[in-house]
Amino acid sequence: MTTSRFHWRDIAIDILIPIGAAIGALLVGALILVSAGINPVAAYGPLLIGPFANLYGVAQTITKATPLLLVGLGICIAFRGGIINIGGEGQIIAGATLVTWLGLQLKFLPGIVLIPFLLLAGFIGGALWGIVPGILKARLNASEILSTIMMNLIAIQGVSFLLRGPMIDPVEVAYGTGFPQSEALPEWAWLPRIVPKTTVHVGAIIALLMAALVYVFLWRTTIGYRIRAVGYNPAASRCAGIGVTRYAALAMFLSGGFAGLAGAVEVMGIHHRMLDGVSAGYGFTGIVAGLFGKLHPIGVIPASFLFGALLVGADKMQRAVGVSPGIVSALQGLVVLFVVSSDLWLRRRSARRVESTGEEVVQ
Amino acid sequence: MMDDFLKEGALVLILASGVRLATPYLFAALGEMFGQRSGVVNLGVDGTMMLSAFTAFYTTFTTGSLALGLLAGVLTGGLMGLIMAVVSVTMQAEQGISGIGLYLFGLGMSNLLFRLLLGAISTVEGFKPLYIPILSNLPVIGPVFFRHNLLVYLAFLLVPVSWVILFKTPLGLKIRAVGENPQVADTLGVNVTGIRYLCVIVGGMMSGLAGAYLSIGLNNMYVSNITNGMGWIAVALVYFGRWRPAGVLAGSLLFSVVNALQIWVQVRGIAIPYEFAVMMPYVLTIVALAFAVQRAQQPGALSKPYERGEA
Numbered sequence: 001m002t003t004s005r006f007h008w009r010d011i012a013i014d015i016l017i018p019i020g021a022a023i024g025a026l027l028v029g030a031l032i033l034v035s036a037g038i039n040p041v042a043a044y045g046p047l048l049i050g051p052f053a054n055l056y057g058v059a060q061t062i063t064k065a066t067p068l069l070l071v072g073l074g075i076c077i078a079f080r081g082g083i084i085n086i087g088g089e090g091q092i093i094a095g096a097t098l099v100t101w102l103g104l105q106l107k108f109l110p111g112i113v114l115i116p117f118l119l120l121a122g123f124i125g126g127a128l129w130g131i132v133p134g135i136l137k138a139r140l141n142a143s144e145i146l147s148t149i150m151m152n153l154i155a156i157q158g159v160s161f162l163l164r165g166p167m168i169d170p171v172e173v174a175y176g177t178g179f180p181q182s183e184a185l186p187e188w189a190w191l192p193r194i195v196p197k198t199t200v201h202v203g204a205i206i207a208l209l210m211a212a213l214v215y216v217f218l219w220r221t222t223i224g225y226r227i228r229a230v231g232y233n234p235a236a237s238r239c240a241g242i243g244v245t246r247y248a249a250l251a252m253f254l255s256g257g258f259a260g261l262a263g264a265v266e267v268m269g270i271h272h273r274m275l276d277g278v279s280a281g282y283g284f285t286g287i288v289a290g291l292f293g294k295l296h297p298i299g300v301i302p303a304s305f306l307f308g309a310l311l312v313g314a315d316k317m318q319r320a321v322g323v324s325p326g327i328v329s330a331l332q333g334l335v336v337l338f339v340v341s342s343d344l345w346l347r348r349r350s351a352r353r354v355e356s357t358g359e360e361v362v363q
Numbered sequence: 364m365m366d367d368f369l370k371e372g373a374l375v376l377i378l379a380s381g382v383r384l385a386t387p388y389l390f391a392a393l394g395e396m397f398g399q400r401s402g403v404v405n406l407g408v409d410g411t412m413m414l415s416a417f418t419a420f421y422t423t424f425t426t427g428s429l430a431l432g433l434l435a436g437v438l439t440g441g442l443m444g445l446i447m448a449v450v451s452v453t454m455q456a457e458q459g460i461s462g463i464g465l466y467l468f469g470l471g472m473s474n475l476l477f478r479l480l481l482g483a484i485s486t487v488e489g490f491k492p493l494y495i496p497i498l499s500n501l502p503v504i505g506p507v508f509f510r511h512n513l514l515v516y517l518a519f520l521l522v523p524v525s526w527v528i529l530f531k532t533p534l535g536l537k538i539r540a541v542g543e544n545p546q547v548a549d550t551l552g553v554n555v556t557g558i559r560y561l562c563v564i565v566g567g568m569m570s571g572l573a574g575a576y577l578s579i580g581l582n583n584m585y586v587s588n589i590t591n592g593m594g595w596i597a598v599a600l601v602y603f604g605r606w607r608p609a610g611v612l613a614g615s616l617l618f619s620v621v622n623a624l625q626i627w628v629q630v631r632g633i634a635i636p637y638e639f640a641v642m643m644p645y646v647l648t649i650v651a652l653a654f655a656v657q658r659a660q661q662p663g664a665l666s667k668p669y670e671r672g673e674a
Contacts, residue, residue: 032472036479084459142652143602145406145459149595150645161638284467291460326474333410333468337446340456340464
């Protein structure tokens with residue numbers, strides 16, 4: 001069979017293209033740094049090596065990669081289903097808020113019951129925030145790109161209100177400091193740390209398990225197959241009797257759910273309470289990680305690790321040469337632009353192959 | 364609240380502020396409309412606005428020249444448009460995603476440059492109001508419409524200009540043809556790629572104007588995240604306005620008056636939580652998206668890349 005050879009070549013190309021995109025982005029980034037009068041070697045040193053220089057750096061990288069992986073998995077489901085979910089930030093906030101609120105209400109439950117329940121609550125919170133644009137898209141054909149962005153902006157304001165009013169930590173009120181954060185969750189609701197003296201927590205393992213689960217879901221179940229079919233060719237799916245709009249809404253529900261789960265592990269594993277900026281841009285970086293991983297759940301694992309490292313490196317770079325972390329978002333933007341641009345080349349390549357062998361490659 | 368409204372001529376103040384706040388929406392949404400009419404959705408508007416707001420502010424801050432600042436903002440916007448055109452037209456990338464890339468790039472670059480070059484919030488002397496003789500003395504209408512700066516008048520002037528270009532000139536016909544059916548347009552000898560590049564770059568320049576207006580025409584300072592999501596709302600306004608200049612004008616005014624009302628409510632300290640007031644335009648956008656758009660009216664080839672020889 002010739003298929004297996006082609007298969008390996010495809011995987012090689014799937015790996016090479018993101019790497020090429022990353023190198024391209026770093027080169028353009030270097031040009032920008034040079035023109036701003038910064039030595040790119042001095043800046044990129046801590047950016048690229050810093051995260052791996054010691055155990056602490058690696059632990060930080062894994063900590064940051066955890067929410068990215070979860071958001072990225074949701075991105076795989078949505079984008080594969082033809083839905084462009086830009087609402088990760090809002091969905092993270094929604095999940096984190098629900099987790100904190102329920103965690104504080106249900107303090108009397110033992111940890112073994114509370115932790116799984118709260119994780120589920122995070123998923124549901126994000127999923128509910130995600131399904132609003134999903135339903136608007138399915139029923140009224142409203143652009144999900146714009147409605148998810150608006151849902152982000154609404155979530156940011158909503159949580160800002162909650163943390164300054166109903167949800168504020170009574171201690172902050174008592175001392176008159178008024179810092180916008182919630183009361184801390186009880187210790188038995190915290191996710192256990194798995195590497196001593198670091199912030200790496202059980203959420204990392206949960207995220208890896210979820211990656212396997214999403215892979216099985218998308219490629220080994222009928223519902224997953226239908227979501228992909230709807231994204232790949234909505235017209236043909238409709239002809240095949242698949243309820244296209246229903247699956248679009250479902251994809252948004254699940255995609256939001258994974259972002260909400262990311263919010264849950266951030267609250268339960270890191271902050272142990274709700275605060276402003278809990279989403280920390282993971283909603284956007286998760287999209288980049290998803291695309292970088294070629295929208296494949298297994299590919300998103302190394303991609304989130306890489307972008308986690310980039311976030312940690314940016315911190316180190318800022319301390320070393322004082323370059324603002326804005327460069328990371330700029331680099332992410334460049335990576336996206338390079339990755340989507342390379343699709344043309346891939347499409348032409350597979351079109352040539354169809355002509356020469358009659359085999360079509362469905363990605 | 365009603366008493367306040369009448370006593371202080373609050374309505375006039377709110378409407379005048381609404382006209383000023385409509386300006387960035389108008390620039391950005393009219394620009395985006397040209398891009399979409401040619402078949403390209405550019406979701407990088409918000410990022411473009413932020414970066415242009417910075418370059419315009421920085422240029423004015425260092426040279427003291429408003430004209431140079433404005434030019435810098437427009438050129439920055441044009442450059443961002445060019446990047447979008449290369450990626451989306453030549454490389455035929457999925458526009459929903461490439462726009463996000465452009466947004467992240469603009470967001471990051473504006474933060475990076477702000478920290479690097481300025482570091483702290485400073486102010487400049489921005490565009491000053493130009494009172495239109497006679498008209499500005501009219502009651503109500505005068506303060507609402509005729510006591511603004513040059514950029515505000517320009518934005519409103521661009522509404523009829525856009526309409527004439529789009530519907531009464533050969534260029535406009537070509538733009539609409541390319542957005543509706545690029546195959547046919549190509550067959551008739553229209554340069555599809557050229558028209559799309561033109562529209563996306565001009566659209567970027569107008570986003571640049573919108574950004575420059577924010578930093579050197581309205582706030583007279585640059586702060587990070589200066590747009591507050593305005594660029595995204597501008598994209599939504601194109602759908603809301605059904606790809607027509609008059610519709611974009613109506614949408615821009617509706618949103619900006621709501622925004623002005625929101626600010627007035629905040630300033631008066633009326634018992635609505637600040638956050639709910641800020642949310643109003645965002646909620647309104649979702650409602651508008653859900654109920655104001657019918658697919659039949661959007662350009663036929665919207666967000667579809669064109670490749671010669673495709674069936």
